[in-house]
Amino acid sequence: MTFAKLFTQVVFILFLVLIPSKFSAQKATSINAKQATAVDAVEEEFDVNEMIMHHVKDAHEWHLWGSEHEGVSLHLPVILYDNGFQVFNASHFYHGLKVVDKDEKTGEKLSYLLGEGPAEGYALFHEKIYRLSQGKMHFEDGHPHNAMPLDLSITKNVTSLFIGAFLLILIMFSMARFYKKNGAIAPKGIAKFLEPLVLLVQDDIAIANIGEHKYRKYVPYLLTAFFFILLNNLLGMVPILPGGANLTGNISVTLFLALFTLLITVFSGNKNYWRHIFATPGVPIPILIIMVPIEIIGIFTKPIALMIRLFANVTAGHIIILALISLIFINKSIAWSALSVPMALFISILELLVAFLQAYLFTMLSALFIGAAVEEAHH
Amino acid sequence: MDLILPDYGLLFWTALVFCLLLFLLAKFAWKPILNAVNARGQKIHEALELADKTRAEMLMLQAENEKILKEARAERDAIMNDAKETATGMVEAAKNKAKEEANKIVESAKAIIASEKDAAIRDLKNQLAGFSLDIAEKIVRTELTSDSKQKELAEKLADDINMN
Numbered sequence: 364m365t366f367a368k369l370f371t372q373v374v375f376i377l378f379l380v381l382i383p384s385k386f387s388a389q390k391a392t393s394i395n396a397k398q399a400t401a402v403d404a405v406e407e408e409f410d411v412n413e414m415i416m417h418h419v420k421d422a423h424e425w426h427l428w429g430s431e432h433e434g435v436s437l438h439l440p441v442i443l444y445d446n447g448f449q450v451f452n453a454s455h456f457y458h459g460l461k462v463v464d465k466d467e468k469t470g471e472k473l474s475y476l477l478g479e480g481p482a483e484g485y486a487l488f489h490e491k492i493y494r495l496s497q498g499k500m501h502f503e504d505g506h507p508h509n510a511m512p513l514d515l516s517i518t519k520n521v522t523s524l525f526i527g528a529f530l531l532i533l534i535m536f537s538m539a540r541f542y543k544k545n546g547a548i549a550p551k552g553i554a555k556f557l558e559p560l561v562l563l564v565q566d567d568i569a570i571a572n573i574g575e576h577k578y579r580k581y582v583p584y585l586l587t588a589f590f591f592i593l594l595n596n597l598l599g600m601v602p603i604l605p606g607g608a609n610l611t612g613n614i615s616v617t618l619f620l621a622l623f624t625l626l627i628t629v630f631s632g633n634k635n636y637w638r639h640i641f642a643t644p645g646v647p648i649p650i651l652i653i654m655v656p657i658e659i660i661g662i663f664t665k666p667i668a669l670m671i672r673l674f675a676n677v678t679a680g681h682i683i684i685l686a687l688i689s690l691i692f693i694n695k696s697i698a699w700s701a702l703s704v705p706m707a708l709f710i711s712i713l714e715l716l717v718a719f720l721q722a723y724l725f726t727m728l729s730a731l732f733i734g735a736a737v738e739e740a741h742h
Numbered sequence: 743m744d745l746i747l748p749d750y751g752l753l754f755w756t757a758l759v760f761c762l763l764l765f766l767l768a769k770f771a772w773k774p775i776l777n778a779v780n781a782r783g784q785k786i787h788e789a790l791e792l793a794d795k796t797r798a799e800m801l802m803l804q805a806e807n808e809k810i811l812k813e814a815r816a817e818r819d820a821i822m823n824d825a826k827e828t829a830t831g832m833v834e835a836a837k838n839k840a841k842e843e844a845n846k847i848v849e850s851a852k853a854i855i856a857s858e859k860d861a862a863i864r865d866l867k868n869q870l871a872g873f874s875l876d877i878a879e880k881i882v883r884t885e886l887t888s889d890s891k892q893k894e895l896a897e898k899l900a901d902d903i904n905m906n
Contacts, residue, residue, distance in 0.1 A: 420745060421752060442751075491744070514751045521755040528759045535771035543774050547782035554775075561775060582776065583768035591763065614745070615752040619760060678745070 409692045415685045419609050419678055422490045422519045423453035427604065437604075439522060441482070443492065445512035451481035453516070462486075466502040475500050475507075485512070492516075520616070523608030527595045530605075535590070564589050564726060572730035577737045581730065584627060588620060589726040596677060596718030600711065611721075612677030614670065621670035624729040629662070632736040665732050669725055676721050680714040 425437040438454040460477040475488035477495075486493050486500050486509070493500060493509035501508045517525075534553065541554040550558045564586050569578040595616075598606035610616055638644065640658040642651065687710065690703040882895065 416745065421749060489744070514749070515754055516751055517755075518752065520752050524752075524755055524759050528763050531763060532766060532771075535767055535775075539771040539774045542778035547778050547785055549782075558775075558779060561772075562779065565776065583772045584764060586772050587760070587764045587767050590767075591760065613749070613752060615748040615750075616756045618748050619753055619756040623760070674746075 409689075409695075411686065411689045411693060414689060414692075415682055417490075418685055419612065419681050420490060421608075421613060423487065423492075423516055424457060425519050425522060425604065425607075439519065440517045441492070442515040442517065443485070443512045444515060445494065449481065453487075455480045455482035456485075456487040456492075459487075462499070464500060464502065466505055468503050469505065471502075471505060473500075473502055473505065490518075519608045520610050520613055523595070523598060523606070523610045524616075526605055527591070527598055527610065530598075531590055531594050534594075560589070560593075561586065563723075568723075568727050568730045572727065572734040573737060574734060581627065581631075581733050584623070585726050585730055588623070588729060589722050592620070592673065592725055593719060593722035596722060597715070599677060599681065600714055600718060609678060609681050612674055612681055614674050617670040617674040620673070620725065621666035624669060624732060625663070625666040627729075628666075628732045628736045631733060633739070635738060635740040636736045638740075665728075669728055673721050673725055676717055680710065680717055683710050684714070 423439050423441060425439060427435045427437060429435050436457075438452050438457055441449075441451055441453050441456075443449040456476045456478050459479040459482065461474055462477055463472055463474045465471070466473060473488070475486045475493075478485040478487065484495055486495055488500060488507055491511065492514050493507055493511055496509055534557070538554045538557050541550070541552065545551075549555075565578075565582055568589075569582050569585050573581055592611055595611045599609055599611060601607060640662070641655055643654055643658070646654060684707050687703045687707040691697060691699045
């Protein structure tokens with residue numbers, strides 16, 4: 364239990380150091396009055412795409428409530444590696460000047476936030492940090508051309524990641540404590556709730572796909588992946604602070620998980636596995652010329668499919684719910700809530716199923732790939 | 743577009759947190775949990791096996807008991823039958839013997855009666871002969887008073903004897 368305590372302390376210290384004591388209301392400041400009116404005119408219009416993407420993507424703040432201008436949000440720490448580490452709070456962007464600029468080619472109006480204080484020399488555009496060149500951002504076809512420093516910020520998703528990890532440790536350690544204290548007895552409380560899931564991963568995922576003799580080594584990874592995905596999927600369904608971040612619907616997270624599975628598969632692949640890729644038994648050489656590249660591609664497409672499946676399913680769920688809620692704002696009539704709220708509720712319940720299903724699928728397919736890699740020849 | 747582009751910062755933090763999580767959970771959660779759960783599973787498995795074995799043993803014992811009972815019953819029946827047979831045999835034999843004895847007694851009684859009768863008859867005959875002689879003597883004494891009469895009597899006696 365000391366680890367959980369240590370972890371809590373680390374997280375708290377991190378937040379105490381990096382987050383300013385006050386929640387700051389955001390005020391956009393425009394360079395000049397002309398642009399300011401233009402900005403206001405633009406922002407009066409409800410942009411569904413913008414809103415949904417803002418919610419689905421990562422951010423340097425955790426919006427709590429209220430509108431974009433008067434709302435309350437938690438500004439998160441920024442960590443940049445740009446010729447040495449720079450650590451400051453994201454409020455230095457959100458309190459900075461809002462610059463409206465024109466695209467150099469299309470003439471489209473684009474706005475970004477200029478950093479101030481320790482964030483000077485950087486700008487925040489669509490929640491990404493760019494290095495200013497000649498004091499401004501340069502756009503071409505809607506995309507900035509400025510260089511990006513290595514951004515290791517504690518973003519919304521990273522915060523959610525910490526919360527998820529902390530909860531997972533708390534839950535699993537208390538479950539482990541139950542067994543340590545009571546020995547091999549019938550489970551009670553949290554252990555009773557989680558034991559079927561743990562056994563599902565061990566018996567129906569690991570043993571069923573990897574086999575009785577070799578599964579043991581892979582169970583910790585499969586269990587961790589299963590509960591990590593499940594918990595973060597569920598946290599993503601919660602609309603307020605402990606949840607709300609679209610962590611498992613972020614391609615970086617699913618990329619890492621898929622990469623882990625790929626690495627396990629590649630490193631546990633036995634002679635039989637590699638022979639099936641480079642010299643499939645019973646296949647003539649001319650066909651092997653076609654087969655080998657396909658098999659090599661196959662090594663990578665499997666985890667890529669894992670990565671995309673989880674990312675797409677979770678993000679799609681979030682997008683659908685947000686789009687249904689947006690109906691009210693698109694039509695500017697609260698009457699639409701009679702349709703959109705039940706629909707969003709229905710999708711939310713469906714998403715609860717998807718949260719479990721995707722965790723199961725990811726783990727099950729990982730086990731399947733590992734199982735194929737460690738399978739002994741049987742001819 | 744940047745929705746599907748990986749973000750290095752998040753990738754780094756995910757890797758760090760996930761690896762730490764994997765290490766901590768594997769060491770302090772999965773190991774004790776799975777050990778306990780699997781040990782319990784083993785225990786339950788063994789208990790069930792033992793119960794099955796005990797049940798089979800009990801069934802066997804029961805079958806054996808049944809067999810012994812059956813045998814005992816059969817033996818009892820055999821003994822009873824034997825006894826019955828012996829008893830009937832004995833009764834039969836006794837009856838036979840009694841009958842035989844009775845017959846014998848009857849036979850001997852008959853023989854005695856017959857011999858008694860014979861003796862009685864003989865005695866009677868003897869006495870009758872005595873009487874007859876006495877009578878005959880008396881008659882003869884009277885008859886023999888004359889010669890003719892003597893002769894007549896002799897002839898008559900001779901006839902009687904011939905007729906007898």
